[in-house]
Amino acid sequence: xxxxxxxxxxLAFTAGCETVKPWERDILAQxxxxxxxxxxxxxxxxxxxxxxxxxxGGNSPAGGGCGCN
Amino acid sequence: MKKSPLAxxxxxxxxxxxxxxxxxxxxxxxxxxxxxKEEDIxxxxxxxxxxxxxxxxxxxxxxxxxxxxxxxxxxxxxxEIMSGASPWGTISDFATGEPTLIMSGATISDQRTEVSATxxxxxxxxxxxxTLSHSDEDDYEAKAIAIGGEWNFMDDMATLxxxxxxxxxxxxxxxxxxxxxxxxxxxxxxxxSVSWTHILDxxxxxxxxxxxxxxxxxxxxxxxxxxxxxxxxxxKTFSAKYRKYFGGPGAAMHLDYRYFRDDxxxxxxxxxxxxxxxxxxxxxxxxxxxxxxxxxxxFYLPADSFLIPLDQYQSSDFxxxxxxxxxxxxxxxxxxxxxxLDLSYERYISAGDYGLDEPExxxxxxxxxxxxxxxxxxxx
Numbered sequence: 001x002x003x004x005x006x007x008x009x010x011l012a013f014t015a016g017c018e019t020v021k022p023w024e025r026d027i028l029a030q031x032x033x034x035x036x037x038x039x040x041x042x043x044x045x046x047x048x049x050x051x052x053x054x055x056x057g058g059n060s061p062a063g064g065g066c067g068c069n
Numbered sequence: 070m071k072k073s074p075l076a077x078x079x080x081x082x083x084x085x086x087x088x089x090x091x092x093x094x095x096x097x098x099x100x101x102x103x104x105x106k107e108e109d110i111x112x113x114x115x116x117x118x119x120x121x122x123x124x125x126x127x128x129x130x131x132x133x134x135x136x137x138x139x140x141x142x143x144x145x146x147x148x149e150i151m152s153g154a155s156p157w158g159t160i161s162d163f164a165t166g167e168p169t170l171i172m173s174g175a176t177i178s179d180q181r182t183e184v185s186a187t188x189x190x191x192x193x194x195x196x197x198x199x200t201l202s203h204s205d206e207d208d209y210e211a212k213a214i215a216i217g218g219e220w221n222f223m224d225d226m227a228t229l230x231x232x233x234x235x236x237x238x239x240x241x242x243x244x245x246x247x248x249x250x251x252x253x254x255x256x257x258x259x260x261x262s263v264s265w266t267h268i269l270d271x272x273x274x275x276x277x278x279x280x281x282x283x284x285x286x287x288x289x290x291x292x293x294x295x296x297x298x299x300x301x302x303x304x305k306t307f308s309a310k311y312r313k314y315f316g317g318p319g320a321a322m323h324l325d326y327r328y329f330r331d332d333x334x335x336x337x338x339x340x341x342x343x344x345x346x347x348x349x350x351x352x353x354x355x356x357x358x359x360x361x362x363x364x365x366x367x368f369y370l371p372a373d374s375f376l377i378p379l380d381q382y383q384s385s386d387f388x389x390x391x392x393x394x395x396x397x398x399x400x401x402x403x404x405x406x407x408x409x410l411d412l413s414y415e416r417y418i419s420a421g422d423y424g425l426d427e428p429e430x431x432x433x434x435x436x437x438x439x440x441x442x443x444x445x446x447x448x449x
Contacts, residue, residue: 018270019224027272027314031402032321032345032353035266035276035310040101040129040444041400041413043145048105052436054363054388055329055337057260057280057306 092141092191096134101444103127107153107436110170114433116160118172122436123153129444143187145202152178156434158294159385161372168372168385170433171294181206194221200234210239213258228266235259242291254287272314280306289384295373296384304331321345323357334367335389338425343398351404355413359396362424365389371430387432393423394436407448415440 020028027033036042050056107122114120130146154175159168185202196219204211215234222229238256245252264278282304289298308327315322325341343357366389368382377383400413417438421431 019226020268020271022225024271025268028268028274030314030321030347032347032355033274033312033314035274035312037323037343037345037355038411038444040099040131041442044101044103044127044129044147044442048440049361052388052438053337053361053394054331054333054335054366055304055306055327055339055361057262057282057304057329058278058308058327 091196092139092189093133093135095448096132097446097448099129099131099444099446101127101129101442103129103440103442105438105440107438110172110434114170115172116169118157118170119154119175120172121154121175123151123155125149125151139191141189141191143189145183145185147181147183149181150178151180155292156387157292159372159433167430168433173292179207181209194225195219208240208242210241212237226268230262230264230266232262233260238286240287240291245291250291251287254291256284256286256288258282258284272316274312276308276310278306278308278310280304280308290386293384293386295375295377295379296386297379297382298368298384299333299382302331302333304329319347321347329363333389335363335365337361337363353402353404355398355400355402357396357398357400359398360393361396361419362393362426363391364424364426365391365428371428371432385432387434387436390421390432390435391424391426391428392419392421392432392435393425394419395423409444409446409448411442411444413440413442 031037046056046058103126105123105125105127107124109122110120112120126149128148130144132144133141135141152175154173154177156170157173158171160171161167162169181204183202183204185200187198187200189196189198198217200213200215200217202211202213202215204213213234213236215232217230217232219228219230221227236258238258240254240256241252242250244250260280260282262278262280264276266274266276268274284302284304285300288300288302290296306327306329308325310326311322311324313322313324314320321344323341323343323345325339327337327339329335329337329339338361340360341357342359343355346354346356348354366384368384369389370377370383370385371390373385374383394417396415396417398413398415400411402409402411417436417440419435419437421428421435
């Protein structure tokens with residue numbers, strides 16, 4: 001089952017993708033196109049939401065907690 | 070020497086194999102100051118205690134620098150100064166059945182300092198990192214370690230990132246003897262994450278990720294009058310992030326989604342949208358909107374019941390109730406050669422009927438807050 005899911009994901013990714021050479025990545029390199037455009041803002045927003053809502057976590061492992069109320 | 074925007078973009082692009090962590094090409098120092106203010110609760114919803122809530126001043130410092138040809142160092146320091154009141158519990162109103170709040174006095178004050186350092190090593194098509202962090206406040210101490218690895222594939226069109234962390238937290242509530250609270254408890258968290266980032270074309274990319282976090286130890290809130298939670302919690306998330314550049318308006322769209330579930334019975338959906346509008350080389354304006362909805366925990370009670378023995382799971386914490394929330398934000402960024410200035414504002418509102426799963430009774434402590442941040446960065 002895992003192999004099938006992996007194959008489907010790989011096909012889904014590669015089917016609609018064109019190869020983008022490093023010198024064609026000027027737009028992708030812009031600050032606004034980064035996954036985290038501002039890491040400090042993202043870090044603080046995560047802390048606020050994680051301490052005020054029941055959910056936490058995402059694309060990185062959880063860090064240390066706090067006694068935030 | 071001043072670099073032209075084209076030279077900066079070209080060098081950044083060439084240094085960017087995909088979206089893996091690449092060695093920073095220059096040193097940067099960032100400082101931010103934020104003010105977070107929760108709105109007071111309506112006096113009619115408070116039976117005892119203060120109706121004021123938290124005010125928090127946050128100061129952040131970050132240093133990122135390359136070390137030699139293949140290493141980098143990242144140091145973060147966060148300092149928070151907080152004061153206000155927080156909910157201790159709820160009592161059911163005799164007439165309406167609706168919960169009313171028992172709050173602490175407005176005299177709670179605390180300070181938190183968190184320091185973390187990350188060392189990264191870069192290879193031809195991969196990188197590895199180790200992070201150590203320590204967080205300390207009057208009643209809580211957390212020590213954590215995290216490791217991460219990233220690999221590029223498919224002519225650097227894709228990046229696989231894997232991370233793992235362990236945190237050991239020590240909980241020592243204030244005024245424990247006076248209020249019969251626990252005096253010294255521990256909590257441990259183990260977390261694992263994986264993400265796959267893929268460049269779709271010259272103007273778009275996507276990241277898919279999943280994480281699993283296992284917590285054990287004292288997971289209750291020691292300040293609540295009646296709060297007993299399981300001593301194990303398994304959390305899972307699935308998330309997707311999409312970035313798309315539109316050449317016409319000269320803007321980048323960010324669209325993020327996260328699904329969360331845990332064995333407390335909580336399910337949530339988070340949807341985040343931001344529009345990074347560029348004006349010339351120097352200015353960027355970023356309006357954003359975030360929607361959040363969660364279902365209540367299996368053991369959540371709208372009002373505390375003194376008939377339920379304390380060894381049975383129970384909590385009237387508003388954070389475990391069913392509700393939804395909207396956040397609206399606006400941010401301005403100015404780039405002045407080696408300097409970057411930014412100013413942002415966010416307004417957060419939450420209510421029972423904003424959620425996908427509307428509760429019978431809305432919790433009176435649901436939050437509304439304002440959040441302002443001023444930041445400056447220098448690269449050299």
